[in-house]
Amino acid sequence: MTAPLPLDAVEAMGRNWGRELAAGSVVWLEGPLGAGKTTLARAMVQARGVVHGANSPTYALVHHYVGAHGDIYHVDCYRLRTPDDAADLDWQSLVTADLLIIEWPERAGAWAPAPTLRVRLDHADADSRVVDFA
Secondary structure (H helix, E strand, O other): OOOOOEEEHHHHHHHHHHOOOOOOOOEEEOOOOOOOOOHHHHHHHHHHOOOOOOOOOOOOOOEEEEEEOEEEEEEEEEOOOOOOHHHHOHHHHHHHOOOEEEEOOOHHHOOOOOOOOEEEEEEEEOOOOEEEEE
């Protein structure tokens, strides 16, 4: 098991990934509600040159940002009732992005493209998280 990280270290990890991931990368963010998926996404998006952005896309399933190197899409599949609901998302456009971040990818089933980076977050306590990635 990975040692818990303070929230600022999780954000720093996200900024590093945001700077280092290659164009066309797909990031899966998994974990329970409140584990820090959107915080990590925000850090990655900001590291890609988006000054204001990466709010939780729970109400709008897809948020689009224009970063320093192109389009960034942040998708939240939490509200999908079945994987078939993901068919309505424009995956052909989403996969052409400079960076595609997908929260709750398991709810999109086979529609979610394979990840370049798969991150699992979990609560350690109120101020720290366990982060596993591959």
